[in-house]
Structures are given as structure tokens and as C-alpha cells.
Amino acid sequence: MAMSLSRKRIFDTVKFRIALRYALLFALSSALCVLIAHLTIRRGLLNGFDRQLEAGARQFLYEYLTGQRYRQFDREIPVSAVTRGEFDAFRKKLPGVVLLLGFEKSGGDERYQTFFGVQHGKLYELRQESSGGVYSRELRPANHLEMLESSFENRARLEGVRNVWYALYGADGKLVASSPNSAELADAGELTPGFSVRGSARSDFRIMRLRLFDGATLEVGQSLKPVQQLIEEYTLLHVGIFSFFLIVGTVVGWLIARKFVNGVLRVSDAARETAGGDFSRRVPEGDGGAEINELVCTFNLMNSNTEKLFNELKMVTDNVAHDLRTPLTRMRGLAEVTVEGPPELGRYRELAGVVADECSQMIQIINTMLEITKTESNIETPEAELLDLREMIARAAELFQPLAEDGDVRLAAELPDAAVPFRGDRIKLQRVVSNLIDNALKFTPPGGTITLSLTVKEDTILFRVADTGCGIREEDLEHIFERFFRSDASRTRPGNGLGLALVRAIVRAHHGEITATSKLGEGSCFTVELPKNC
Structure with missing residues (x-):
């Protein structure tokens, strides 16, 4: 049971799936390469085989036309090699002649070209002499059959009677001349020019048919057994290569998958420790690749933020407990004094007023904290309306002017002449301006x-x-936007340390940022940077 579960676990792992898919991809690509190589080699062998058959057929054709033995240094040349002058000279000698083929022949130190053409069903040999004249003679291929059959027999005995097949069929389709094994390979069917494969008891033969000018058909064939054996050897070799690459691909795929998944396993181990309450756990970066490193960085960032959130939550809880304990303590003390004193209506009214004031202060703290939380977590998105920031700031300066005059403080506003349009939440932005001025x-x-x-x-x-x-x-500048933070200078002044935290939350909700610079004893400057959105 444990073994089956272990196997099931291995088969379900990402490592196994990556290795399996990599091995399949490697196997498919290797099989494709091996198949292409196999087909290319096979086609190359067959093409070479066909070229040999074609060369043999041209040699027999030369002997059939001329009645002379083909010499190795004779070279067949295409009819297109005939110059315009030579062609006109041939036509002048034999009007209406149609050239079939030509050969370049050697005569002593000189090389000359001989062409064969047909005029009115008769075959002629044509050659332009050095004097400019044209030599021609009529050829009778029917008289060359005995020599051609002798060439068939000699070539068959040289190559092996069981390995080759040569035949000549007349225009009526009857076998005229052939190599010794004619009875087994002779074909009385339709003699279509081109290449074909014909089977025999010994092996398959590759046959080439060449249609001649007089309607006769020349067949040249050779056994495919050597080529087939060579192809089988190549097939076994390719199968071995494929098997080797399949094994190598599987091993390499497993190692690569193990390397890739190693980063995921490290994150998984750290996640289990985090689930146990250790938010200080960090995963070291490795060389698993950009995606794995990004996962590691994201996990570390998440853990860091979670740890920071828990620390902030603890701090907020402590601060809330402290800020709520103070008014509650005052209310309790005043209530105890009032209860122990004489039962006068004025004292009870005074107690009720103090309780109401303290409750209002506590409600304000709670509401401000809720607003900061909703704004930072995007639970409440700012309402977007078109407003004029210049007008908003001018009105705020006008509203705070009496307070500034009471404190003998000069309040100046340096605003542009034109309106400054901005799309945002009017009420929240007013709180930003008023909090900063206050x-x-x-x-x-x-x-x-x-x-x-x-x-x-x-x-x-x-x-x-x-x-x-x-x-x-x-040292206090980096903390002034944190909740409930109060510097030494602010502890003797009214406030709860939430004003600047709310300002930053609202500004960031409008895709902006707030910064502060200050010099002790000289003053401070708060800068709100908002993007132009209209």
C-alpha cells in the first residue's frame, strides 16, 4: 500500500511530468531527425541506383544505334549543344531531320561530335567535317540486334546473371533480345517508359524503360537486394541511435526537471514553516532560472509584507489599546468621583458631557483607522469627478486664515492664475489639504x-x-507617515498620529506620492505629487 502511494506520488509530481514531456519531445524530435535522415539516405541510394540504370541504358542505346561497342571515354551530349550553323547544315543535307542525341568521340588527338537523327522513319548518323561539309550515313538498328544481345549477355555475366536484366522489345511489344534470365523477368504487359519495380523469386528488380525512335522499348534492370540490405543496415543503425537518444533524453529531462523544481521545493518548505507561524523565513535565490527566481522573490516579498503587516497590526493594536485606554480611564475616574460625591445634578451633567466628548474622540480614532484601511486596501475607490485644485486650495487657505491670525502665523498661498483641473475625489482631497495645513x-x-x-x-x-x-x-522623517507615530515634539500637542497616515493613503489612492523634507529648528515642507489625468 505504501509502495503504491509512493508510486502514485511520484507519477503525480511536476518533476515526473516535466521529465516525461521532455523525454517525449526529445523522442519525437529525435525520431523526426532519424526519419528524415533515413528517407534522405534511402532516396540518395535509389537516385544513385537510377543514375546507374540510366547510364547503362544510354550505353546500350548507343550500341543499338551504331552497331559499335560503347567506349568509356565517349560522352553523350544533349541536342541543345548543336550550334545554329551545324543544325542548318544538317537540315540542308537531310531536310526535315529530327535530331535524337549525340556523342562526343575521340579520333586520335582530335575530338569530334556525332549526332543521330531521324528522317522519314530512317535513322542517320550526322557529323560536321572540318571542311565544313556534313558527313551522313544511314543506320539500320535491326541489323545490330545480334551484337546488342551479345552485349546483354556479356554485361549480365560480368554483373551476375541473377543480378541484372536487359531486354529490347519491338514496336509490337514482343521480346526481341534479352539477357539470359528472360523467362523470369520478361514483361508482356504495357511497356510504359520510366522507372518501376518488378518482383522475382530471388529479389526485387529496379527497371528502367526507354522508348526508342522506332517504337521499340529498351529495358535495363538491376537487383535491389544490395540496396535493400544497405537500407536495412541503416535502419538498424537509426533505431539504435533513436534508442540511445531516447534514454539520454529521459535522463537529461529528469535532471533538468529536478533542477527546475528544486526552487519550487525550497519555496514549498518555506511555506510550510510560514504556515507554522514563522514569517521571518526567507528563501535564498538560486540558479533555477528567471521564473523560479521571480517566484522566490515574490514569496520573500509576500512573507516580508506579511511579517510587516503582523508587526504593524501588533503596533496598531497596542496604540489603539493605549489611545482608547486613556479616555476610558478618564471616564472611569470621573464616574467614580461623581458616584462617591454628593448626588448633585450638575455633577452628573458634567460627567455626561465628558463621556460624550471622550466617546466622540474614540469614534473619530476608529473611523479614521477604518478609512485608512479601506483606502489602502482599495476597498473604497476614490470617486472621480472633475475639480479645480487651485480653487480648492484657495478656499482652504481662506478657511484656515482666521486660525492662522489667532496664532499670529502668516498663511500665504502662491497659486497659478489659471485653473488646475484634476479628476479625483473632492472630499478626500479636501482632507489632504486641510490635514496638511492643520x-x-x-x-x-x-x-x-x-x-x-x-x-x-x-x-x-x-x-x-x-x-x-x-x-x-x-530619524523621524521615515516614520511620520506611519499610523499612530508621534515625534517628541508632537506628544505635547493634540492629535492621535493618524492624520499623515490618512493623507498618504488618499494620495496613493489617486496614484500620487507624498514626501517630506525638514531641518530641525528651521521648518518642514510636505510635497504632494499627483499625475495629470485630464
């Missing part, structure tokens, strides 16, 4: 200055809030 007013002492500026570039819109307040320490 934050600047908290930390700017009397006599200081807050400057609001709006700049439009090619593809971005920049909104800055700069103040001359107390500034932010450099």
Missing part, C-alpha cells in the same frame, strides 16, 4: 510663516505646504 499650524510658532504653493509641470501637479516651525528630526 498640521503646519500646530507646529509653527507665533511669527512664523506657512506657504501653500501649487505648480503644474509636464505630467505632474505639485502641491507644497512649507512652514517655519520646529522641524522634524531626520
Whole structure:
């Protein structure tokens, strides 16, 4: 049972499937290559075989036409090699002659060309002499049959009577001359020119038929047994090569699959540890390829984000518990004092007012946290409406002007003359502007200055809030946008540490970014960068 489960597990693994598919692909490609090579070799052998048959047929044709033995140094030349002058001279000698073929012959140190042509059913030998005249003589192939049959017999005995077949059929289809094994291979059927295969008791023969000028048909054949044996040897060789490559492909496929899957197994092991609660687990990168490394990086990033989320959740839980404990403690203390004191209506009304204020503060904290969470997780997408950022900032400056005057702070707005259109959520963007101005007013002492500026570039819109307040320490700059973070300078001022976190969440929901620069004792500058979207 355990063995069957183990086998089933192996067959279900990605490693096995990759190795199997790689082996199949390797086998198919190897089989295709072997098949192409096999067919190419087979075709090459048969083509060479056919060229030998054709050369033999041309030699017998020469002897049939001339009645002379074919010499190895004689060369057949095409009729197209006849010059226009030679052709006109031949036509002048024999009007209406049709040239069939020609040979280049050697006579001592000289080489001359002899052509054969037909005029009115008669065969002629034509040759242009050095004097410019034309030599011609009539040939009678019927008188050459005895010599041709002798050539058939001599060639058959030289090549092996059982290995070759030569025959000449007359225009009426009757066998006129043949090699000694005529009884077995003679064909009384339709004599169609071209190549064919004819079987015998010993082996198959490759036959070439050549139709002659007088209607006769010349057959030249040779046994295919040597070629077939050679093809069988090549077949066995190719099967062996295919089997070797199949085994090699399977082993290589398994090794490659093992290497590829190794990264996945490392991620799987780390995932099991993560499932046990260890979010600090990271998978080292290897050389498994870009996709595996991307999977490893994505898993590490996911674990890092999860670990960060849990740490933030713990911190938020602690901060929420602290921020809620303070008002709850005040309410409890005031309630205990009120209960222990005289039962006066005014004291109970005072208690009710304090409880209402503290509850409002706690509800505000909870609502702000929920809004940040929804905005960061894209649960609520900003409503897109066309608005004018210049007008929005100008109205916000006008609304905060009385508060600035009460604190003896100069509030200046440097805005462009033209409207700055932007498509976004009006209410959320108003909270961004108001939170940043309110934050600047908290930390700017009397006599200081807050400057609001709006700049439009090619593809971005920049909104800055700069103040001359107390500034932010450099080590605190990277934490000021975190939830519930409060620097030392802000602990004595009202607030819960959620304002800048909400600002960043809203800005990022509008595909923008917010940054802060500051010098301790000189002031701070918050820059909101939004993309131009209209």
C-alpha cells in the first residue's frame, strides 16, 4: 500500500511530468531527425541506383544505334549543344531531320561530335567535317540486334546473371533480345517508359524503360537486394541511435526537471514553516532560472509584507489599546468621583458631557483607522469627478486664515492664475489639504510663516505646504507617515498620529506620492505629487 502511494506520488509530481514531456519531445524530435535522415539516405541510394540504370541504358542505346561497342571515354551530349550553323547544315543535307542525341568521340588527338537523327522513319548518323561539309550515313538498328544481345549477355555475366536484366522489345511489344534470365523477368504487359519495380523469386528488380525512335522499348534492370540490405543496415543503425537518444533524453529531462523544481521545493518548505507561524523565513535565490527566481522573490516579498503587516497590526493594536485606554480611564475616574460625591445634578451633567466628548474622540480614532484601511486596501475607490485644485486650495487657505491670525502665523498661498483641473475625489482631497495645513499650524510658532504653493509641470501637479516651525528630526522623517507615530515634539500637542497616515493613503489612492523634507529648528515642507489625468 505504501509502495503504491509512493508510486502514485511520484507519477503525480511536476518533476515526473516535466521529465516525461521532455523525454517525449526529445523522442519525437529525435525520431523526426532519424526519419528524415533515413528517407534522405534511402532516396540518395535509389537516385544513385537510377543514375546507374540510366547510364547503362544510354550505353546500350548507343550500341543499338551504331552497331559499335560503347567506349568509356565517349560522352553523350544533349541536342541543345548543336550550334545554329551545324543544325542548318544538317537540315540542308537531310531536310526535315529530327535530331535524337549525340556523342562526343575521340579520333586520335582530335575530338569530334556525332549526332543521330531521324528522317522519314530512317535513322542517320550526322557529323560536321572540318571542311565544313556534313558527313551522313544511314543506320539500320535491326541489323545490330545480334551484337546488342551479345552485349546483354556479356554485361549480365560480368554483373551476375541473377543480378541484372536487359531486354529490347519491338514496336509490337514482343521480346526481341534479352539477357539470359528472360523467362523470369520478361514483361508482356504495357511497356510504359520510366522507372518501376518488378518482383522475382530471388529479389526485387529496379527497371528502367526507354522508348526508342522506332517504337521499340529498351529495358535495363538491376537487383535491389544490395540496396535493400544497405537500407536495412541503416535502419538498424537509426533505431539504435533513436534508442540511445531516447534514454539520454529521459535522463537529461529528469535532471533538468529536478533542477527546475528544486526552487519550487525550497519555496514549498518555506511555506510550510510560514504556515507554522514563522514569517521571518526567507528563501535564498538560486540558479533555477528567471521564473523560479521571480517566484522566490515574490514569496520573500509576500512573507516580508506579511511579517510587516503582523508587526504593524501588533503596533496598531497596542496604540489603539493605549489611545482608547486613556479616555476610558478618564471616564472611569470621573464616574467614580461623581458616584462617591454628593448626588448633585450638575455633577452628573458634567460627567455626561465628558463621556460624550471622550466617546466622540474614540469614534473619530476608529473611523479614521477604518478609512485608512479601506483606502489602502482599495476597498473604497476614490470617486472621480472633475475639480479645480487651485480653487480648492484657495478656499482652504481662506478657511484656515482666521486660525492662522489667532496664532499670529502668516498663511500665504502662491497659486497659478489659471485653473488646475484634476479628476479625483473632492472630499478626500479636501482632507489632504486641510490635514496638511492643520498640521503646519500646530507646529509653527507665533511669527512664523506657512506657504501653500501649487505648480503644474509636464505630467505632474505639485502641491507644497512649507512652514517655519520646529522641524522634524531626520530619524523621524521615515516614520511620520506611519499610523499612530508621534515625534517628541508632537506628544505635547493634540492629535492621535493618524492624520499623515490618512493623507498618504488618499494620495496613493489617486496614484500620487507624498514626501517630506525638514531641518530641525528651521521648518518642514510636505510635497504632494499627483499625475495629470485630464
